[in-house]
Amino acid sequence: MIVLQERYRVAAVLLLLAVLHFVLRPFMGDFRAAPDLLLLALLVFAIRARPGEAAVAGFVVGLLVDALTPVAFGAGALAHTVVGYLAAWGKAVFFAENVVVSAGFFFVGSWIRDVLVLVVGRHMDSSALVWQLTVWSPLKALTTAIAGAVVLLAFRRWLHMRSRT
Amino acid sequence: MTFAPDSFSSRRDTIAFVVCLILSFGARLAPPVVQNAAAETIGRTILAPFLYLQEQSEVIKASRGRYAEVITLRDSVLVRALATTGLEEENERLRALLGLSSQLRVGHVSAQVLHQSSPASGLLALLSAGANDGVTPRAPVVAEDGLVGVVQSVGPDRSVALLWTHPDFRVSAMTRDGSVFGIVAPRGSEGPNTMLLELRGVPYQQQVPLGTVVYTSGLGGRSGVYPRGIPIGTIIAVGDEREGWSRTYVVRAAVHPAAVGHVIVITGTSVDVANAFVGAVR
Numbered sequence: 001m002i003v004l005q006e007r008y009r010v011a012a013v014l015l016l017l018a019v020l021h022f023v024l025r026p027f028m029g030d031f032r033a034a035p036d037l038l039l040l041a042l043l044v045f046a047i048r049a050r051p052g053e054a055a056v057a058g059f060v061v062g063l064l065v066d067a068l069t070p071v072a073f074g075a076g077a078l079a080h081t082v083v084g085y086l087a088a089w090g091k092a093v094f095f096a097e098n099v100v101v102s103a104g105f106f107f108v109g110s111w112i113r114d115v116l117v118l119v120v121g122r123h124m125d126s127s128a129l130v131w132q133l134t135v136w137s138p139l140k141a142l143t144t145a146i147a148g149a150v151v152l153l154a155f156r157r158w159l160h161m162r163s164r165t
Numbered sequence: 166m167t168f169a170p171d172s173f174s175s176r177r178d179t180i181a182f183v184v185c186l187i188l189s190f191g192a193r194l195a196p197p198v199v200q201n202a203a204a205e206t207i208g209r210t211i212l213a214p215f216l217y218l219q220e221q222s223e224v225i226k227a228s229r230g231r232y233a234e235v236i237t238l239r240d241s242v243l244v245r246a247l248a249t250t251g252l253e254e255e256n257e258r259l260r261a262l263l264g265l266s267s268q269l270r271v272g273h274v275s276a277q278v279l280h281q282s283s284p285a286s287g288l289l290a291l292l293s294a295g296a297n298d299g300v301t302p303r304a305p306v307v308a309e310d311g312l313v314g315v316v317q318s319v320g321p322d323r324s325v326a327l328l329w330t331h332p333d334f335r336v337s338a339m340t341r342d343g344s345v346f347g348i349v350a351p352r353g354s355e356g357p358n359t360m361l362l363e364l365r366g367v368p369y370q371q372q373v374p375l376g377t378v379v380y381t382s383g384l385g386g387r388s389g390v391y392p393r394g395i396p397i398g399t400i401i402a403v404g405d406e407r408e409g410w411s412r413t414y415v416v417r418a419a420v421h422p423a424a425v426g427h428v429i430v431i432t433g434t435s436v437d438v439a440n441a442f443v444g445a446v447r
Contacts, residue, residue, distance in 0.1 A: 021282070022219035026226040030423055031280035038282060052178030059185035066192070067207035070318075070325060071285040073200035074193025081185040085178075114284040120193065121285055123332060128354035132284055140282070 009158040010048065017041035017151065032132075033139040035147035036110060038065065042080060043109050043148065044159070046087035047102060058084025072121030079116035083109050097160065099152045106148035110141035205320045208291075216279060216323065220293045223277040227427060271392065272432035274298045276306075276324075278425055287360075287422060288331040290314065294430060295322040303390050305381075305431045311396035311419030312336065312381060313428055324430075328422045329397075330360050336390075338364055338397055339382040345371050346382055349397050352404070352415060358423075362397065362416040363404050369411055373400055379416055392431065 021037035028034035042061045046054035062080030066073045087109050114137035118129055152159055192200070208216065227235075276294035280286060294300050296319045304316040306326045314328040327334060330351055338349040345367055352363040364379055377400045383393025396419045404413035 018215065019218065022215040023222050025219055025280060025282075026222045026426070031282065031286055032284075032423060034282065036282040050175070050178055052175070052181030055178070055182040055185045059189060062189065063192070063203075063207060064212060065281070065283050067204040067212060068279075068281040068291060069283040069286050069289055070200060070204040071283075071289050071331075072193065073195070073204060074189050074191070075285075076283060077192055078186065078189035081182065081189055085182045085185075117284050123285060123288060125332065125351075125353045128330075128360070131354045137284060140284075 006158070009155075010045070013151070013155050013158060014041045014045055017044070032136040033143060035143040036113075036140060037144075037147060039080070039083075039110055039113060040106060040144055040148050040151065042084055043087050043106050044151065046084045047091040047105065048159075049088055051085050051088040054084035054088035055081050056084075058082070071123050072117075075117050075121035078120050079113045082116055083113045086112070099149050099156075102152055103145040103149040107141045107145040110144040111137050114140070201318050204325075205318070208323060209320060213322075216291070216293075219279050220277055223279065223293070223426065227277070272299065274300050274430040274432060276300070276428050276430055278422075278428055279323075280423075280426075288328055289317070290326045290328055290422060290425075290428075292316075292324045292326055292428065292430065293322075295320045295324050297321050299432055300324045300430050301432060305391045305395065306428050307395055307431060308420045308425045308428050311398070312391070313420050313422060313425055315390055316430060326428075326430075329362060329418060329420075330422060336397060337382040337384040338379045340373060340377050341380060343382075345373050346384070347414075349379065349416060358421075360418065360421065361401075362418050364400065364414040364416050365411070367412045367414060369406070372412075373414055375400055375402065378419075 017037045018041055021041070024037070025031070025034065038061060042054075042058055045057055049057070058080035059077050061084070062077030065076035065080065069076070087105060090105065111133075115133060118124055118132060124132065192203070195203075274294045276292040276298075279291040279293055281291060290306075290313075292300070292306070300316055300319050302316055302319055306313045306315060312329060314326045314331070314334065316324050317327040318325045329336075329349075332351060334351055336349050337346070339346045347364040347367045349362050349364050352361040354360050364373075367373060379397045379400060381391040381393060381395040381397060383391065398416040398418040400414045401417045402415040404415045406412050
């Protein structure tokens with residue numbers, strides 16, 4: 001019963017992130033640097049799920065992202081699948097129930113996702129790709145990591161996070 | 166709560182991962198028709214409520230943040246419209262005297278740009294208007310200052326626009342006096358916030374001064390995509406030169422897609438809309 005209740009709480013946080021991703025997007029300024037709350041929801045799920053479950057969740061989130069920006073359909077699915085799987089696997093290895101470590105996870109996950117989408121998509125010329133990966137993607141990864149830390153602190157009881165190292 | 170088991174990854178996890186990878190590659194390699202159909206279906210079903218929320222947020226943001234600006238713009242347009250009525254009547258009368266047919270009317274549909282988080286969002290934009298609003302494929306998308314892109318695919322309530330930053334984007338262009346023609350295409354990025362275009366194929370003997378504004382040429386007649394006279398950008402440098410044949414000019418775009426929140430989709434494109442953008446490109 002308690003496990004079921006905890007699952008509902010995590011699901012509520014994930015749904016809230018998904019809704020906020022769309023509702024807050026117009027107010028987050030330049031979309032290239034705005035936090036990606038959909039990816040954050042995936043990573044929050046991934047660090048408390050089995051790698052296989054995280055891969056499936058990543059695939060679903062990736063398909064949604066591809067449907068929103070169908071430049072290279074499938075690239076997002078592939079990137080999110082890999083990031084979800086690696087995040088779940090990495091959590092099992094590094095034990096990331098710590099806000100700071102998790103924020104680092106979110107930063108790396110966001111940046112790797114961008115690298116994979118752009119490399120698999122092959123829709124940007126080299127100069128634009130370099131600027132995207134060295135300026136905009138790190139900025140987005142940073143804002144996503146900060147947003148992730150805020151979410152983990154705000155819902156630390158529900159998500160069972162430790163606020164100190 | 167931790168769902169993860171003691172073991173890092175079981176065979177079941179690996180199989181799930183591999184299956185998802187194969188499905189992703191399948192989606193990537195699927196024909197564009199299938200990809201577009203899948204994207205449209207997902208957008209119309211699972212994403213519909215979320216996109217509706219984003220659209221409402223965009224409207225709230227626009228109405229709060231741009232209220233004064235919009236009122237000022239509306240008033241100036243109103244004044245111009247009052248003056249235009251007399252001109253239209255005079256134009257019709259002169260056309261009748263010369264035996265010309267009536268001037269074609271340009272239609273338009275207003276739409277919000279629903280920016281997304283994907284790193285590829287700078288190449289395509291989701292618009293909040295679709296076939297139900299009168300948007301058709303290949304309709305030009307413009308903002309207050311000039312050309313933004315062209316509609317690529319249309320769903321019932323939303324459409325996807327290919328922006329000028331996309332490598333596949335091309336538009337026939339000319340200078341305002343119509344003396345120089347060429348093809349404008351994206352050139353790449355010269356900084357984190359500086360995407361440029363280039364005007365290609367300008368005959369070598371024709372020199373275009375820096376600072377010249379480039380417009381859509383409208384070539385293609387009634388079957389053409391872009392009407393004549395939409396500002397594309399300003400020439401800022403001479404690019405490549407093919408000795409004795411042609412020059413390429415570097416163009417700074419009139420509109421940066423990242424800064425656009427509201428666009429107009431033009432319908433009925435076989436008209437000259439040059440006067441609609443007077444003073445837009447500085």
